[in-house]
Amino acid sequence: MLVRLRALLKFLIALDPAREISELTAADLQNYGASLPNHQQYFLRHVRSLLMEWAKTGVAGLSRDLMLLLPSLETKSHAIGAAVLTMDPERGPLTDLEYESVLAGLRQAFASGDMPIYDYALVVLAIALGCRAMQLAMMKVKDLSITERADGSKVYVLQVTRLKQGKNIRPRTLFKARELAPVVGALLEQQIGLVTKWAEKNGLIPIEAPLFPATMKALKSRRVMHPGLEGHHDGSSASSKIAKLLNGLRIVSVRTGKKMNLFQTRIRRTFGSRAAAEGLPATVIADLMDHSWLDSSLIYVEARPEIMERIDKAMALKVAPLAQAFSGTLVR
Structure with a gap:
């Protein structure tokens, strides 16, 4: 949140280097939000959270129109797993x-x-x-x-x-x-x-x-x-x-014909994708990757269509005997 607030202040100084910022206004926050590219719109969400906590303290520095705007300001969440879901050739899992x-x-x-x-x-x-x-x-x-x-x-x-x-x-x-x-x-x-x-x-x-x-x-x-x-x-x-x-x-x-851009987060995404491709459920992937939230692991299960075929094969051995038993066929 501190990083995001500093980014807001740097943005305002760049707009008007001569300005002495003694108070933040609604226009300041709206202009900052408009300057952010689509994939960074969630930055505004962090700034809004910090300013709302600031407003609760009663400490000066926020204009009245800004305090009225904050509760109703619409912000976007961070797009979780975008690189995984799109199989981004530069940042997503390796094939x-x-x-x-x-x-x-x-x-x-x-x-x-x-x-x-x-x-x-x-x-x-x-x-x-x-x-x-x-x-x-x-x-x-x-x-x-x-x-x-x-x-x-x-x-x-x-x-x-x-x-x-x-x-x-x-x-x-x-x-x-x-x-x-x-x-x-x-x-x-x-x-x-x-x-x-x-x-x-x-x-x-x-x-x-x-x-x-x-x-x-x-x-x-x-x-x-x-x-x-x-x-x-x-x-x-x-x-x-x-x-x-x-x-x-x-x-x-082989996808780009260029030298691959490799880093640990990309290796981590590859690990999750390969685990999902083996038919492991999201709960097991979450345990392997030490995720706090299951949503982060579900991304890998949903990422690749061909995963479904592998999951079907993995499940068939367990489900088939049950299906046969319910249909009246005796199984070991």
Whole structure:
């Protein structure tokens, strides 16, 4: 809301640099709304919410005509899932062919030595879990547990911190356990070996060290976030790093004929779309993607028409015996 209010004030100053803004008026808000492109009209909704809270305080700065306008001002909501629903070639989910191209490029970069293991592990985990960049940034060595089955095979379980679960919830207080594929778990086990050496060199307790440090050479004070998260990336730097690594693969899209624009949110959207394509219900997708609202997950189920055929096939095995039983046919 603060960002949106600042945007409003910057807009007004650009209109009239000589103006001293001592009071906001209805015309100010209407002009700002008219200046916004269609896909950003929801910005006005945030400004309206803040100004209504301002008006309740009784503090000066809002004109009478503005206060009368606010309750009846019509605003648009943010269009949820537009990139997913339209399969946007620049921001939407990757097609199966694009996805396989990214994986092939990633494997090739690692096999040829162009991508070190700590970068490779970060990108592989980002793709495997489809989580947010901030969640990757907050992971610690101690979040990965490794146990052995009776046959000697290993089980890897990663505790992923939950985000966007409500107000006043501190980072790393809520977790969701995610079992990893053995090949991904083994990769993280190698990564932990490198991080342990880095932590000892930089005076950190190894189990408290970040799983993906902000640097493999030395701590940077500008990367420090909350107490206990020394050496971690912040969400922005983790997102930038993943985007840089993915775009460095220089994968060409079959849809556009150009180098793909890749970033973690797009990988996350691909994760959700692929889960829906496998016939998983919205409730399971919400659990996998750590969504607070089911509406965010329903987008993926509704996104692709061909998903329905796959869902039908997945459901047929469960529904067919029930249908036969109701029609009088004896089934096992």
